Amino acid sequence: MLTKIPLLRRLDPFILGILITVGIASLVPADGTALTAFTWATKVAVGILFFLYGARLSTQEALHGLRHWRLHVTILAATFVIFPLLGIAARVLVPTILTQPLYLGLLYVCLLPSTVQSSIAFVSIARGNVPGAIVSASFSNILGIFVTPLLVALLTTSEGAGFDTSSTIGILVMLLLPFIAGQAVRRWISPWVKKHSAPLKLVDRGSILLVVYVAFSEGMNEGIWGTLSVGRLLGLLAVCTVLLTVVLSVTWFGSKRLGFDRADQITITFCGSKKSLATGLPMATVLFASQPIGLIVLPLMLFHQLQLLVCAWMAGRMARRGAAAEQTEPRASDLLPQADR
Template sequence: MLSRIDPMVRLLVVAIVLAIVLPVHGSARDAAQFVSNAAVFLLFFLNGVRLPRHEVMAGLSNHRLLWPLVAWCFGAMALAGWGLSLAGQGWMPPLLALGFVYLGCLPSTVQSATAYTSLAGGNVASAVVAAALLNLIGVFVTAPLFSLLAGGSGSGFHSDALIKVVAILLVPFLLGQVAQGWLLEWVKGHRSLVTTMDRSSIAIAVYVAFSGAVAQQFWTRIDLAGWLWLAGGTVLFLVFGHGGAWLLGGVLRLDRPNRITMLFAGAQKSIAMGAPLAAVLFRPDVAGVILLPILLYHLVQLVIAAPIVKRLTLG
């Protein structure tokens, strides 16, 4: 039964439990943050090596799918997250409300969106390029978009955080693109090792973020109404994301394969971007709470993906 659970989900659960049982404290937190930043740097370097430039250029030609998808992911979904945060004011803690804004500003997943698109009979090539491009755009867009929507309540976020984003996310990605000619074959030949490194980088970022939240006893900041808003808001966001992406594909009159691609690439949100970026943007004592909505959303989106795929393949 345990083997059926997505490996990334299992690793996230382990990271969260470890942060609760054995959080980093004091001077060790700085060392842990350095390790986390180094792991994020490696993650985006490998992403740069893996993403062939010719695939990006080829995917850019699917305008009817790609640009509406970008608008949906960073426009409609970001505004939906902002709306949920406003609706929950007075009912949930400010940091949790910020978490919904942050969730809305994140790009799509790459691996799971592509995998479920394939299983449901969607356009796999466009899914790969679209998800990869959304993540690349997210490096530039997510932080300033979050800052714009969060306004003065963006706790722990400062303009110098954008410099950190460039240094820890964008620079390694560009270095990976430069090193692609030398390292691409090695990466292809060591897929399992590279995948393990990817997942470990994300887990480390989650562990460090939650360690800071545990040290600040984050559970004392969230009452029963806050937890209910977290659960209810996540469900509403899931319904809006999946239902809206599917309807948008219909309005645009996309063929069925591209409409399926729109559904999964448009509705899913990336913990692979969310956790490392939060570690860069926010102080450790607030990052863990801000990550709660994306963590729950990520877990539930994987749970509901299988029945959605089954429904699509049946009709």
Template sequence: MISRLSAWRKALGLDWYIAAIVGMVVLASILPARGEAALAVATATKFGIALVFFLHGAKLSQEAVIKGLLHWRLHGLVLATTFVLWPLTGLGAATLPSWVLPAALAPGVIFLACLPSTIQSAIGFTAIARGNVAAAVCGASASNLIGMFATPIMAGVLLGAQGDGVSLSSLQAILLQLLAPFIAGQLLRRWIGGVIQRNGKAFGLVDRASILLVVYNAFSGAVVAGIWSQVSAFDLGRLVVVCLVLLAISLGFMIWIARTRGFSTEDEIAIVFGGSNKSLAAGVPMAGVLFPAATVGFILLPVMLYHQFQLMICAALAQRYAKRVSP
């Protein structure tokens, strides 16, 4: 049991990271950045966001994305779920009455639904479950590549339909702060990709530290704007239920559709984790660019809660799959 837990932690590299994210929320709630400090943190956050996407671009293998096209049925299913069914489901959830889902948190559910799949955890869970790891790598890479363009557009359209908007300046910021560094990383990957691969742990710490800074900045702005006077413990409880229901629906649908379409167990595993997981690593910096500082905290609450639940529940599901396919 201890060895399995260690393997899970090693595969995902998240044994301290979740606590650190929660710690940033607590720190921002107690000591939010104000005045000149807020300006300094915001400037550092912009640099951190650009660095995150530069590293993502440098690490993402173009060969993996191209190879993924060979298994088009599997990846087509995962991508259709991620960028079509998920956003429609999120839009439906956001229309729930306020006694089910607080109106202040509904935009965050829509944004969650528009996010791409994870890379690290989807691959890690697939490996633990003894699934098709190559397909998981290709699918997650393609999902994140498409998400760079699709997520901001879909979030803007769907939030606009709900009366909230993503401004033109935010979309321009996506080009400058996200796409430009990402493309630069891709162009330089030939020369720096090997260095990043050999020093993956060190660059991973830089990546995650940047995201922690974004979380602190987001919740500092939200605290100053009065997030905890607008979101009660009861509101958080209702959001927890909504996130758990969304995760259950996603997992149940992916299992059902994979078996209905006749995929092998190994392919089913890659489909389930690729189609149900949502990327915190992509969502946090995107939200920091797309939304005003006062609202980013509201947007990120559903993303952060869903992320915790997907880690816990998918870890248990991966172990069940591992027993099922073991010789």
């Protein structure tokens, strides 16, 4: 029934699931013992999520793909240099447009690694460098396990975030160790993971929905949503839109100026402009344990939805242009003399 509503039909089913989860957490938030149980269930689910990431990533393919180092360095620069600089610059929007927790969440978005699945999917649709996208997106997520907590520690201390550097240990236990374990046993379980990719996708998305439910339940219990007005929400949406527009423009035109071909230009644009919800939400629960987590992850959820909508439109348009260009280009046989055909 919900899919018959035009607006909901355009939404990614996963995003729709997140919105429904937010609604459930708002109406029936977990508290007390139930919240503790959900929190531990979330940690277990996230551990399984990153174990599967490790089991899926081919080490040989990753090492082979690292040869195109200029591509990967450019994408990482967009992810961990350009984005953070824009996040720091957005500090001027407090308190006129953004509240302090919302700005902290926006800054956190700018410090996260790139997505994996959606980056690769959009690059493939747009006819970009898919092997390069696989390596860059995967390496960005692995590097983000170390880099993001470090950047959060360096950049949020002055914002009163109360960041505890010991949280890095929690990140390593929750994300890195399961990933390494997945890599260690990949040789034996990779065929099984590939065979059951569809049901295992439910594990991926289910773990994120658990994180969303816990985060927004905590927000409801703390009564933080009474501080968020419609004006602030619209202002946050506008800021996320501007941020995405700027990064897409910088990665597209910047990569062209750096001399990359069109396939690499597409890869840099899609991999360098997105932020990972799958990594960001679990990590936020550890990094900002003493903060209003619901408001802090709200910018990430808005930005994630925007990047999916905009990049899906861009990928489709690039695919159509690529197909049109192939149709107008003369075939090699057409360039031969009649006798040689």
